[in-house]
Amino acid sequence: MNGLDPALKPRLKRRSTFEYVSWVVCILVGIGVLSSVATNPNFKWDVVAKYFTHESILRGLMLTIFLTVASMALGTLLGLGLAIMRASSIKPIATLAGVYITIFRGTPVLVQLIFWFNLSALYPNLSIGIPFTDIGTAIDTNALMGPITAALIGLTLNEAAYMAEIIRGGFSSVGKGQIEAADSLGMSGAMKMRKVIIPQAMPSIIPATGNQVIGMFKGTSLVSVLGVAELLQSAQLIYARTYETIPLLIVASLWYLVMTMLLSYPQSKLEQKYSHTSARVPRKARKVTLTAPEGIAR
Amino acid sequence: MNADGTINAQKIRKSFGPKTVLKDVDLDIASGEICCIIGPSGSGKSTLLRCINGLETVDSGILKVNGEDFGYYETDTAYHALPPKKLALQRTRVGMVFQSFNLFPNMTARENVMAGPVLVKHADKKQSTKQAQELLTSVGLGAFGDRYPAELSGGQQQRVAIARSLAMNPDIILFDEPTSALDPEKVGEVLAVMQDLAKKGMTMVVVTHEMGFAREVADSLIFMDDGNVVERGDAREILTNPKEPRTQAFLKQVL
Numbered sequence: 001m002n003g004l005d006p007a008l009k010p011r012l013k014r015r016s017t018f019e020y021v022s023w024v025v026c027i028l029v030g031i032g033v034l035s036s037v038a039t040n041p042n043f044k045w046d047v048v049a050k051y052f053t054h055e056s057i058l059r060g061l062m063l064t065i066f067l068t069v070a071s072m073a074l075g076t077l078l079g080l081g082l083a084i085m086r087a088s089s090i091k092p093i094a095t096l097a098g099v100y101i102t103i104f105r106g107t108p109v110l111v112q113l114i115f116w117f118n119l120s121a122l123y124p125n126l127s128i129g130i131p132f133t134d135i136g137t138a139i140d141t142n143a144l145m146g147p148i149t150a151a152l153i154g155l156t157l158n159e160a161a162y163m164a165e166i167i168r169g170g171f172s173s174v175g176k177g178q179i180e181a182a183d184s185l186g187m188s189g190a191m192k193m194r195k196v197i198i199p200q201a202m203p204s205i206i207p208a209t210g211n212q213v214i215g216m217f218k219g220t221s222l223v224s225v226l227g228v229a230e231l232l233q234s235a236q237l238i239y240a241r242t243y244e245t246i247p248l249l250i251v252a253s254l255w256y257l258v259m260t261m262l263l264s265y266p267q268s269k270l271e272q273k274y275s276h277t278s279a280r281v282p283r284k285a286r287k288v289t290l291t292a293p294e295g296i297a298r
Numbered sequence: 299m300n301a302d303g304t305i306n307a308q309k310i311r312k313s314f315g316p317k318t319v320l321k322d323v324d325l326d327i328a329s330g331e332i333c334c335i336i337g338p339s340g341s342g343k344s345t346l347l348r349c350i351n352g353l354e355t356v357d358s359g360i361l362k363v364n365g366e367d368f369g370y371y372e373t374d375t376a377y378h379a380l381p382p383k384k385l386a387l388q389r390t391r392v393g394m395v396f397q398s399f400n401l402f403p404n405m406t407a408r409e410n411v412m413a414g415p416v417l418v419k420h421a422d423k424k425q426s427t428k429q430a431q432e433l434l435t436s437v438g439l440g441a442f443g444d445r446y447p448a449e450l451s452g453g454q455q456q457r458v459a460i461a462r463s464l465a466m467n468p469d470i471i472l473f474d475e476p477t478s479a480l481d482p483e484k485v486g487e488v489l490a491v492m493q494d495l496a497k498k499g500m501t502m503v504v505v506t507h508e509m510g511f512a513r514e515v516a517d518s519l520i521f522m523d524d525g526n527v528v529e530r531g532d533a534r535e536i537l538t539n540p541k542e543p544r545t546q547a548f549l550k551q552v553l
Contacts, residue, residue, distance in 0.1 A: 185418055
């Protein structure tokens with residue numbers, strides 16, 4: 001053989017025929033889909049562009065973001081409480097949480113939303129007071145349970161059940177030795193939870209929670225059935241008037257897509273934060289060598 | 299009489315389901331004594347150790363640590379479990395070093411050492427930082443305070459774990475096979491730290507397979523088999539001249 005010194009020749013990766021073929025197929029299919037979408041006048045891209053930043057669409061988007069943030073935050077807090085209850089050694093408390101999770105995970109969220117919206121059929125008046133006395137006040141359920149309140153309650157209570165399971169899974173990923181180490185130092189239950197269990201459960205909780213946020217973001221579209229003018233409902237209100245159904249659904253879909261893509265950034269940031277290495281520690285502090293003390297004869 | 303640093307057990311029994319792991323075990327350890335517990339796996343030595351700081355509860359018998367009934371208080375008719383706060387207080391006086399180190403991976407070496415004083419005893423943070431630095435230096439890791447456990451070798455992690463239990467100023471430290479999970483070349487550095495500690499008069503109970511350490515450092519030795527204390531006495535005496543046939547057979551295998 002002539003040419004390069006054999007010791008210096010690069011070693012090339014094998015590329016299978018299948019790889020080349022898959023490239024060709026991919027590109028052809030891509031071109032086909034794109035040209036069809038671009039040239040089919042029924043997509044009405046000019047209408048999409050016109051409504052993409054339309055005032056009522058943006059207002060709907062804001063409401064969608066609000067519902068997502070609020071019900072995720074409340075749902076996570078409630079879920080954390082449920083997860084702690086579920087892990088309790090006190091039987092009735094653990095069972096209570098278990099029953100809650102079973103009911104709220106076992107029924108469709110759409111049904112739950114409609115249920116809360118129609119709560120007045122069950123309880124026409126809601127009252128706060130001390131049981132078996134006259135002290136307290138009552139209000140009309142319909143006045144309290146507007147569409148947005150019903151949406152918030154429904155989404156939060158449902159989310160709490162899912163978050164409880166995610167957090168509980170995170171708890172059980174923390175090793176038994178960690179709990180024993182905390183016990184042997186005399187840490188109280190709450191301290192153990194705060195300083196040992198939760199920080200270590202975070203790496204497994206965050207990715208799953210990220211999925212929940214994305215799911216919730218799209219899931220808020222369900223509250224359109226209550227007449228809440230979130231993103232989807234705002235689009236529906238417009239096309240009910242103009243009959244430009246597809247372009248407006250595209251507008252809503254694009255916004256859902258953009259927002260879910262943006263959400264993956266804070267998620268990866270959070271995952272880094274809980275990776276537990278000294279990547280955050282100044283380099284200087286790490287660049288020290290030290291000889292181990294002399295071992296004793298064995 | 300000051301009973302700090304003493305352990306006194308009489309007729310301790312412990313079962314896991316149908317299996318009795320400790321069968322009427324007696325134990326007497328004086329303040330400042332270095333006691334090694336040896337024996338085949340499954341003999342109950344780790345369980346005995348874990349009872350002494352409440353990671354397991356005994357089913358019956360008397361267990362006094364630092365002169366107090368551990369984890370329970372006695373009435374005319376029974377022993378009643380202590381409320382969590384009182385149990386925690388007793389535990390702070392008994393340090394535990396685990397086979398698998400069990401450092402908190404979410405904290406740096408220094409934060410691990412400070413965890414006990416700051417989180418449990420609510421000690422002054424500045425004071426604790428200074429103390430943590432001194433302790434890390436004393437185990438040869440003065441420059442490693444900012445490292446996370448994942449960035450330390452097994453031997454280094456175990457030395458941090460020893461510093462962590464020392465930070466609580468315990469009267470007794472229990473070691474549960476502290477070198478069994480280490481690479482062979484890292485065992486020496488951990489034993490050296492333990493030997494150092496022994497010289498300072500700490501009461502130490504060490505479950506170990508390191509016969510060299512037992513011979514050189516231990517005052518007393520306990521050989522356990524099948525939930526019983528088979529033989530106990532002076533460490534060197536037992537290691538060189540075991541009386542019980544079961545001890546002889548065990549030592550023949552490991553030495």
